[in-house]
Amino acid sequence: MAMSTEDTLRLTVAAIMQLTRERQTDVGAGTGLSQLQISRKQSGRTSWTLGDVDALSAHWGIPVLDLLAGPTRATAELPADRIATAGTQTAVPLPGTPPGPPPAAPHGTERTAAPAPTAEAPSPAPTEPPPPLPLPPAASSTEPGQTSPQAPAARAVPHRPAPAGPLTDRIRTAVEHRLADANGDIDAARATLIKHAIPDVMTLFAASRVGGRYEHTEFPPTQDILQKRSQKGADQIWEGRPKWRSTEIHQAARAGHIHLGVTTLDINGAYLAALKTWLPIGRLTHTETGAHDPKRAGVHRITPPDWTLTDLPSPLGARQEPGPLWITEPTLRLLLRCARQGLCDAPVIHESWTSGASEGLLEKMRRALADTRKTAIETGDDLTLDYIKAMYSKFVSTIGESTANREIRRPDWMHIIRSQAFANLWMKANKAHTAGLTVVEMSGTDELHIAGEWQSVFAQGRDLSQVKPKYTYTLGKDEA
Incomplete structure (x- = not known):
């Protein structure tokens, strides 16, 4: 079955946010939606409406039909002055990764679990189309060193240097988020990462094709x-x-x-x-x-x-x-x-x-996979290697x-x-x-x-x- 129009739109939104380096709060401010609404629409918990599409079209200056035609067409129509040219690219996490966990603690330090997010202080983070597997429970964002009274302290997490480049950032972010969800339990994080490897790699593939020279066919007729x-x-x-x-x-x-x-x-x-x-x-x-x-x-x-x-x-x-x-x-x-x-x-x-x-x-x-693999070998990061x-x-x-x-x-x-x-x-x-x-x-x-x-x-x-x-x-x- 081919990707639905709404799934295509979610992928398009994620691709444009990557080019403009906007966060969900930025897109929400430009479309009249809250960060929580953007997050729920991007995660598939609620649907994008035609009114939302009109608002996205006006916010980015992309005609509606081009916005619905897929990420390659939409990003090609994005006005040049909306494309970020400096600064650090905001990583778009692979599907199923929770919004905004804290970064991995340096080797030898202790990181504690974060308190639950509140409505007044949401943790914005762009999301991708949802995987076929259920989304994991959301993890919250907090400053390193803060402690939740409801959660036990996490195990020390090895430092994982961030490879350069947006696609490698996605892989690194997915590993960090799963490890944060598991409170530093590497075996539990490994099991979750492997479980989500198929939807994650398909999202990585889709992201790698944004702006590509050719539009490949995903479901051609199958010869006998x-x-x-x-x-x-x-x-x-x-x-x-x-x-x-x-x-x-x-x-x-x-x-x-x-x-x-x-x-x-x-x-x-x-x-x-x-x-x-x-x-x-x-x-x-x-x-x-x-x-x-x-x-x-x-x-x-x-x-x-x-x-x-x-x-x-x-x-x-x-x-x-x-x-x-x-x-x-x-x-x-x-x-x-x-x-x-x-x-x-x-x-x-x-x-x-x-x-x-x-x-x-x-x-x-x-x-991207080869570069991240090389970095993982150099740093002894077996978790990322297995993923x-x-x-x-x-x-x-x-x-x-x-x-x-x-x-x-x-x-x-x-x-x-x-x-x-x-x-x-x-x-x-x-x-x-x-x-x-x-x-x-x-x-x-x-x-x-x-x-x-x-x-x-x-x-x-x-x-x-x-x-x-x-x-x-x-x-x-x-x-x-």
Whole structure:
């Protein structure tokens, strides 16, 4: 089901408030509403009326029809003199975050729970469209050091430096609010953050698309090849998931002919890195030209080339069945790349379902998640790390056909992102192979078994561009 007009309006209001750096009290003063009324309308507890829309239109100088057309159109029509050009951006919290909690206390200090807000002193904070999950109880705003007689003192909360940028601020704010709600109980905050990861990441995605060059389609018609055959069944798309081990090396090891030290490398944030991929923007259209257009993306039915290399896995992954099959854009591009490098023949393309494409549809969101992840690693913030992982992994797993995510249905995107993760892993295996290392095994999205001085090829660490060793083992018997 597509987003309703009222939900779209709530997202538009939040986007404009972010550009103008207004608080709910500012918008209320300009529209004749109280901060509490603005908060209730933005949280979905009450509805925006046509009279409210007229008032918002007059307040921001945006025509009514443009205001109702969505955040991209509305922000484009916002008068230039209303856009804030200096100062600190006011963070718009992710859905479900309570208005105005106190900031996290520095490490080693004690923060106490805040007293309940009063009607005379509301805590204004912009809100986003409500998530499908129930909103948590509201937390109030107070100065650090104040104590509520009804609430016990909170546990000390580790200091979380605020990464620069509005999207990263949203993530940081969500973590701080959930931690405040839990009175510093990290386990309780983690459970709540993970529970709300799907609506939070969808709001983050929507915010990242405000002002974007392209308007993507959220609910295009689903082609038969992308529809599941049963509730627990699969569709016809092959993602290229690898499950490969070098037969020759393992046979030689069992026979005692080789003695090989192997390191298992873990690829960091495989699905997060895979968000940078060519995605179809609109509805898919059918072609039978047999040619690949690099400006388009989708799924393709091909006859794959023979793969004769025994020391490097096939880009098609663990596929064993012969004959034509449906593959995704990253797998096709990888096969074409292998053909250009002389590793195999080019695949034969029989038909395609594609749309005009962009490699940047998810890039702003990916960068915000990656930057916040990097800061969390540097500061030892495991809570934020778990939250980020839940957001990007659940984004990938629910954007297809999932009852857990009602805001988008793009099974083509889901398959493409997963395939991009597998393609990225293959390219790392090929990089090691080209450098003279021995590829022993490759499986899943993030596991690569290498023999040789892998540190000369890959940087070690937890960044997305780095790898980390999981364990080492030895193949073969000592010849002594």
